[in-house]
Amino acid sequence: MKNSAIPVVDELKSTTWQEELGQAVSSVHELYEILGLDCTKIHTPKSFGLKVPRAFVRKMKQGDLNDPLLLQVLPDTQETIAMAGYSNDPLLEHEHNPIKGLLHKYKSRVLITTTGACAVHCRYCFRQHFDYQANMPTAAQMGEIGSYIAACDDIDEVIFSGGDPLSLSHRRLALWFEMINALPNIKTIRIHTRLPVVLPSRVDDALLTLLKNSPKNIVMVLHINHANEIDTVLQDKCQALKQAGITLLNQTVLLKSVNDDVDTLCKLSHALFGVGVLPYYLHVLDKVQGAAHFDVPIARVVEIYWQMLERLSGYLVPKLVQELPNKPYKTPVNLYRE
Numbered sequence: 531m532k533n534s535a536i537p538v539v540d541e542l543k544s545t546t547w548q549e550e551l552g553q554a555v556s557s558v559h560e561l562y563e564i565l566g567l568d569c570t571k572i573h574t575p576k577s578f579g580l581k582v583p584r585a586f587v588r589k590m591k592q593g594d595l596n597d598p599l600l601l602q603v604l605p606d607t608q609e610t611i612a613m614a615g616y617s618n619d620p621l622l623e624h625e626h627n628p629i630k631g632l633l634h635k636y637k638s639r640v641l642i643t644t645t646g647a648c649a650v651h652c653r654y655c656f657r658q659h660f661d662y663q664a665n666m667p668t669a670a671q672m673g674e675i676g677s678y679i680a681a682c683d684d685i686d687e688v689i690f691s692g693g694d695p696l697s698l699s700h701r702r703l704a705l706w707f708e709m710i711n712a713l714p715n716i717k718t719i720r721i722h723t724r725l726p727v728v729l730p731s732r733v734d735d736a737l738l739t740l741l742k743n744s745p746k747n748i749v750m751v752l753h754i755n756h757a758n759e760i761d762t763v764l765q766d767k768c769q770a771l772k773q774a775g776i777t778l779l780n781q782t783v784l785l786k787s788v789n790d791d792v793d794t795l796c797k798l799s800h801a802l803f804g805v806g807v808l809p810y811y812l813h814v815l816d817k818v819q820g821a822a823h824f825d826v827p828i829a830r831v832v833e834i835y836w837q838m839l840e841r842l843s844g845y846l847v848p849k850l851v852q853e854l855p856n857k858p859y860k861t862p863v864n865l866y867r868e
Contacts, residue, residue, distance in 0.1 A: 547731040551649055551697070554583045558605060565600065566593045573605045578820075580605055581651040586728040589758055598756045598788045602652055608823040609653065616819045631667030632675050636858055639687035639720075640679060642667075644706055647697040650728045654783060654824045656816035657693075669705065676709045679716065687718040696725040700736050711744055718747040722781075726767050727752060727759050733767040742774040749777045751810060755789050757801040765805040772806050779810035782848060784831055785824045792837035799838075799846040808845070814852035814863060832865055 545553070555561050558580050562569045564587055574580075582603045591597045626635040633641040643665050648655075667675060679685050688710050695703065710716055725732040741748050750771060754760065768778055780802050782789065789795055799809045812835070815825045826834075835850045851860040 545731075547729060547734060548699075550583060550585065550731055551729060554581055554649065555587060556581055561587065561604070565590055565597075567595055571595075573607045573609070575605050575609060578651055578655075581648070583649055583729045585730060585763075586650060586759075589761060591758075596787065597758075598794075599758055601788050602654070602755060602785070603650060605653065606823065609820040611822070612819065613822040616817045616822050618819050627665065629674055629678055630671055631665050632678060634678075634682075634685075637684050639689060640682075640685055641689040641691050642675060642706070643692055644690050644695045644703075645693040645698050648692065648694045649697055649725050649732075652724075654785060654815060654818070654821040656818045656821075672705065672709050676713065679710075680713050683715060686715060687720060688713075688716055689720045689722060691722045694723050694725055695721055696723045696732050696737070700740070703737075704740055707740060707744055711746060716746060718749060719744065720749040720751060722751045722753070724753045726750075726771070727754055727764060730763045730767045733770060738770055738774045741771070741776055747777070748775065749779060751779045751781055752807060753782075754780050754798070754802065754807075755782050755785060756794065757797045760801045760805055768805045768807055778807040780807045780848075781811040781813060782809070783813045783815055783824075784826045784834075785815065786826050788824070790826045790830065790834065792834050792841065795834065795838055796841050796846075799842055799848070803846060809848035811860070812848040812850045814850075816853060828863070828867075831863065832867065835863070835865060 555564065556579060558572045558574055559569055561567075561580065561582065562572070564584075580603065586599065586603075590599045594600070626633050628634055631643050633643065635641070646666060679688065690706065695706075698706075707719070710719055771778060782795070782798065784790055789798065795812070802809055814828065814831055815821060817825070831850070838847055849860075850863045850865070852863060854861050
């Protein structure tokens with residue numbers, strides 16, 4: 531379904547996606563200069579620094595320090611304030627890490643941390659403190675992961691995550707597909723990714739062929755928080771993915787000053803559906819240390835969601851959930867709390 535109301539953002543055409551990723555903005559000063567912003571308020575973190583592809587920067591509004599896309603990636607001094615109730619491992623993932631590179635929290639599915647790399651550093655990322663060095667499986671350890679999955683009859687879905695699995699080279703990604711494709715108990719491969727949004731050139735012919743040729747059901751969960759992230763370039767990439775037989779879903783994180791109002795979220799749901807993506811999850815922020823300034827009070831979350839239910843058709847309303855430590859499922863938020 532074409533959506534003529536969304537703006538056009540041109541892709542870089544003279545470089546490969548790997549070269550474009552290598553040219554991502556990593557200097558706060560440079561980002562300010564590109565956007566024509568005053569450089570007097572700059573925070574440069576010692577770890578988990580700025581990283582944002584230029585394709586995503588081009589979607590930001592010039593001269594607007596409160597642009598909702600900019601706020602998602604711009605380091606802020608508030609990140610340095612230690613807050614009670616926030617931690618480096620808010621979901622206690624280390625307790626569900628039976629072997630290197632594998633998280634097994636939910637009965638029927640496992641998550642593989644295929645890489646620690648991302649194309650963009652979102653400031654609210656719940657894995658920004660994750661020990662990827664201790665959890666990056668080598669090529670030799672892929673077999674161990676395959677053996678673990680094959681031995682668990684209850685597992686029928688594998689989630690490629692990270693980091694962002696689409697930041698892997700085609701060769702490395704193909705190895706993961708080859709291994710999982712060979713497991714008879716697996717029905718679905720799910721890919722959680724932000725790359726088609728921030729680096730749309732990643733959706734190239736080689737990736738589409740790899741996905742199309744898999745005998746498994748392929749579900750791609752995009753991560754889009756604001757309608758301004760959706761343009762005709764992404765629309766075309768979503769269309770190509772759908773033509774390859776991929777089911778497209780989206781998850782959104784509720785973020786203060788970015789999307790914490792009903793108008794913004796309703797516009798997002800309509801924009802997603804307009805490019806063939808179904809709203810899937812609306813997440814309450816995971817309480818990761820450094821992201822407290824994005825948190826939205828739960829009473830406000832519930833208020834916004836009731837307003838969404840009133841204004842949107844049911845298929846446009848994502849599930850409102852929060853992920854809690856040691857729960858074997860995503861926990862629906864209680865809409866009837868006082």
